[in-house]
Amino acid sequence: MQCVLLDFETRSRTDLTKTGAYKYAADPSTDILCMSAIDSEIGDEWLWYPGTQAFPATLAVAIEHADLVTAVNAEFDKAIWEYIAVPDYGAPEIEHKKWYCLAAQCRVNAIPSGLENAARALGINKRKDPRGKQLIKALSIPNPVTGEFNEDPKLMQEMGEYCLQDSRLARKVMALTRLMSVTEHQDWLITCDINERGAKVDTELARLAVTYADAERGEIADKLSALTGGVITKHTQSVRIRKWLLAECENDPDVIALMTVKKGDVEKQSLDKDVRTALLDARTSDGFLLCQLTADVLELVDQGSKSSVSKFQRMLDMAEDDDRVRGAFVFAGAGQTQRFASRGLQLHNMRRDCWKAEQTEDIKQSMRTKQIIPNVMDTLSKLLRPALIPAPGHKFVVSDWAAIEGRVLPWLTEDPRAEAVLDIFRSGADIYMATAKAMGILERQIGKVATLALGYQGAVGAFQAIAKNYGLILTEAEVLKIVFKWREANPWAVAYWRACEKAAILAMRRPGTEVKIGKCQFMFVEGLMNGTLCGILPDGTVLQYPNARLEYVKGKYGGKWQVSYAKASILPKADATEWPRHTLYGGLIAENFAQGTAGAILKYALRELASVNAPVAFHVHDEIIEEVHIRAVEARSLQLQTIMETPPPWAVGLPLEAKPAVMQRYGK
DNA sequence: TGCGGCGGCGCC
DNA sequence: AAAGGGCGCCGCCGCA
Numbered sequence: 001m002q003c004v005l006l007d008f009e010t011r012s013r014t015d016l017t018k019t020g021a022y023k024y025a026a027d028p029s030t031d032i033l034c035m036s037a038i039d040s041e042i043g044d045e046w047l048w049y050p051g052t053q054a055f056p057a058t059l060a061v062a063i064e065h066a067d068l069v070t071a072v073n074a075e076f077d078k079a080i081w082e083y084i085a086v087p088d089y090g091a092p093e094i095e096h097k098k099w100y101c102l103a104a105q106c107r108v109n110a111i112p113s114g115l116e117n118a119a120r121a122l123g124i125n126k127r128k129d130p131r132g133k134q135l136i137k138a139l140s141i142p143n144p145v146t147g148e149f150n151e152d153p154k155l156m157q158e159m160g161e162y163c164l165q166d167s168r169l170a171r172k173v174m175a176l177t178r179l180m181s182v183t184e185h186q187d188w189l190i191t192c193d194i195n196e197r198g199a200k201v202d203t204e205l206a207r208l209a210v211t212y213a214d215a216e217r218g219e220i221a222d223k224l225s226a227l228t229g230g231v232i233t234k235h236t237q238s239v240r241i242r243k244w245l246l247a248e249c250e251n252d253p254d255v256i257a258l259m260t261v262k263k264g265d266v267e268k269q270s271l272d273k274d275v276r277t278a279l280l281d282a283r284t285s286d287g288f289l290l291c292q293l294t295a296d297v298l299e300l301v302d303q304g305s306k307s308s309v310s311k312f313q314r315m316l317d318m319a320e321d322d323d324r325v326r327g328a329f330v331f332a333g334a335g336q337t338q339r340f341a342s343r344g345l346q347l348h349n350m351r352r353d354c355w356k357a358e359q360t361e362d363i364k365q366s367m368r369t370k371q372i373i374p375n376v377m378d379t380l381s382k383l384l385r386p387a388l389i390p391a392p393g394h395k396f397v398v399s400d401w402a403a404i405e406g407r408v409l410p411w412l413t414e415d416p417r418a419e420a421v422l423d424i425f426r427s428g429a430d431i432y433m434a435t436a437k438a439m440g441i442l443e444r445q446i447g448k449v450a451t452l453a454l455g456y457q458g459a460v461g462a463f464q465a466i467a468k469n470y471g472l473i474l475t476e477a478e479v480l481k482i483v484f485k486w487r488e489a490n491p492w493a494v495a496y497w498r499a500c501e502k503a504a505i506l507a508m509r510r511p512g513t514e515v516k517i518g519k520c521q522f523m524f525v526e527g528l529m530n531g532t533l534c535g536i537l538p539d540g541t542v543l544q545y546p547n548a549r550l551e552y553v554k555g556k557y558g559g560k561w562q563v564s565y566a567k568a569s570i571l572p573k574a575d576a577t578e579w580p581r582h583t584l585y586g587g588l589i590a591e592n593f594a595q596g597t598a599g600a601i602l603k604y605a606l607r608e609l610a611s612v613n614a615p616v617a618f619h620v621h622d623e624i625i626e627e628v629h630i631r632a633v634e635a636r637s638l639q640l641q642t643i644m645e646t647p648p649p650w651a652v653g654l655p656l657e658a659k660p661a662v663m664q665r666y667g668k
Numbered sequence: 669t670g671c672g673g674c675g676g677c678g679c680c
Numbered sequence: 681a682a683a684g685g686g687c688g689c690c691g692c693c694g695c696a
Binding site for chain 2: 236238239268270271272273305306308339346348349350351352381404405571573574595598620621622623
């Protein structure tokens with residue numbers, strides 16, 4: 001495998017962190033300072049300053065012969081290459097499928113995807129060097145006072161050296177982790193295509209929303225200042241608000257009790273949404289004192305805490321001239337499950353409860369004519385999804401898999417007792433009602449919450465967390481009974497948790513051996529990243545647990561063996577000597593497997609859709625949104641449903657259901 | 669002033 | 681022994 005590693009250093013008047021790579025690369029003020037390249041096999045190095053040098057002929061040959069052209073976050077380098085290096089500086093063209101991303105390779109290895117953190121996780125870069133950042137600040141950003149770029153030749157030369165050093169480090173990281181499989185690389189390329197296509201934003205709506213949100217935030221701030229004598233000046237000042245409230249109620253133990261939340265092993269006082277609701281609710285019951293003043297303050301915080309309205313500004317920052325936001329998806333962004341993540345304009349967490357297209361038009365018209373809107377922040381956050389729109393003459397075709405994880409989990413177990421659950425899905429019956437019945441309970445709501453909450457060894461806490469979203473209020477004793485009944489009615493799940501945990505331990509004891517659990521496997525690979533426990537999903541996707549260790553932990557009544565591993569998503573603190581670790585337990589493994597397999601089904605469908613040139617605009621874990629010409633809506637809907645409901649070859653027998661809807665704006 | 673840490677929020 | 685976990689973004693806080 002011959003591979004050329006690239007790294008660009010650039011400068012621009014636009015802010016990369018606000019606009020994202022695509023808009024940044026497309027901006028006319030963006031230019032290349034230098035580019036380093038390394039041939040990963042031979043080790044040949046190049047440093048190119050396009051302002052003063054022609055493109056190195058030997059590098060052109062190396063690229064021509066390379067199987068892959070690699071960069072950390074290659075979408076950035078690819079965009080710079082295609083938008084600037086080729087047209088402005090005579091760099092040779094590189095075919096799309098030759099591009100390869102080292103950051104994506106890091107993510108499939110379950111280590112951080114930033115070069116510095118990846119190297120740190122691999123133990124080859126202990127110390128952070130601030131010089132690189134200083135150089136970027138000096139050369140990549142115009143002087144804030146004069147607006148001029150610094151062109152100091154000495155600094156430019158130093159920048160080049162740093163650029164080359166990054167490529168050398170990247171080469172090491174590449175060698176210490178496993179390459180993406182052909183399928184993973186293909187999925188990454190498909191992600192590039194989706195990112196390049198982008199999602200269209202109703203920028204007029206976004207601008208109106210920003211105006212209204214700014215005004216409302218100002219009003220809330222004024223009210224808070226007035227109520228608290230200037231102690232609290234914004235609804236976002238969580239520390240001030242907490243201190244003020246505690247002082248105001250003279251450390252009333254009842255109030256403190258309601259404010260106390262457990263985080264890990266430590267108890268803390270919080271004033272998050274749940275606590276505020278609890279405090280305001282308790283106010284109406286007997287004997288609880290929460291004066292009008294504090295209640296008013298809490299309600300103002302509630303009103304202001306729709307932080308999601310900041311997304312409208314983000315839409316405007318990222319939208320290009322054609323009103324499209326590009327680069328929102330990260331292939332394997334979730335290292336532990338290999339699901340996608342979304343960045344920049346995060347399309348994965350937009351408020352679900354939202355206005356319909358017609359309501360959106362009405363509200364938009366009200367804002368155009370500067371009408372007063374009641375409950376502004378709430379109204380605005382319900383406009384987030386509808387702010388995503390299809391191009392003129394197009395519609396969204398939207399489809400999501402019904403209860404995908406509820407189907408995948410029993411299917412993965414291969415337990416004959418789980419067939420009954422799959423048969424309920426196959427029959428089209430109501431799974432939540434059936435679950436309740438199997439537990440000897442009549443309320444569908446309880447069946448629903450139990451199904452959503454208890455599949456991964458969660459107990460009272462997990463149930464209550466989900467129950468509150470459905471307005472279900474039960475005592476701890478009642479929930480404990482429900483948990484017990486659910487486990488009794490679903491013995492396949494309990495057995496699976498145990499089997500997963502045992503398999504992980506067994507795999508650690510027998511390196512290089514496949515240990516089967518239902519449709520998945522574990523294998524401990526000693527030579528990879530200080531020992532990596534690999535969970536292999538039915539499609540071949542590998543979930544990695546790097547730096548895995550089998551440890552004997554002593555308990556009160558004897559001890560037990562357990563597997564721990566380095567957790568990529570938790571970055572170590574500045575003074576930490578070891579990467580933060582987590583412990584595997586059965587329910588967690590079952591969850592990782594189920595989420596990962598659901599993600600594999602999405603990736604499979606995206607490949608199928610790519611092969612028929614389906615216009616996928618975006619996706620949200622279990623949901624695919626196509627932006628379709630109005631004349632093709634019917635055909636594409638049918639095609640989308642067929643692709644989503646046909647299980648992949650490795651999942652024959654898994655019942656899938658995904659009925660498409662047609663929308664003028666994005667909605668639930 | 670810049671930056672890491674943390675609390676908070678939203679979704680699947 | 682029991683265990684909800686997977687994400688990313690915004691904005692404040694406190695330190696260097």
